[in-house]
Amino acid sequence: xxxxxxxxxxxxxxxxxxxxxxxxxxxxxxxxxxxxxxxxxxxxxxxxxxxxxxxxxxxxxxxxxxxxxxxxxxxxxxxxxxxxxxxxxxxxx
Numbered sequence: 509x510x511x512x513x514x515x516x517x518x519x520x521x522x523x524x525x526x527x528x529x530x531x532x533x534x535x536x537x538x539x540x541x542x543x544x545x546x547x548x549x550x551x552x553x554x555x556x557x558x559x560x561x562x563x564x565x566x567x568x569x570x571x572x573x574x575x576x577x578x579x580x581x582x583x584x585x586x587x588x589x590x591x592x593x594x595x596x597x598x599x600x601x
Contacts, residue, residue: 552598555591563594 537544551559555575564572567590572581579587 549599552595560594563590566590 550556555563555578557564557573564578567578567582569581572578
């Protein structure tokens with residue numbers, strides 16, 4: 509059972525939360541009138557078979573389906589060499 513002090517603190521916090529002003533979302537970027545430009549580095553540091561299928565297909569092992577199994581089901585040197593080559597060549601421009 510909560511002590512009277514704890515109940516008082518909890519009530520005060522709830523009251524403070526309820527009295528806090530709620531701010532509307534006010535983006536500063538002109539969405540809809542200006543193109544959004546950016547860079548997607550997906551697949552560079554976290555292996556995903558749908559982003560980099562060649563890494564997985566080149567193993568010849570259908571049990572290798574994610575980053576964990578990539579390192580578990582093949583020789584450490586082979587996996588390290590493939591990953592190093594991937595990391596060194598993913599960003600080309």
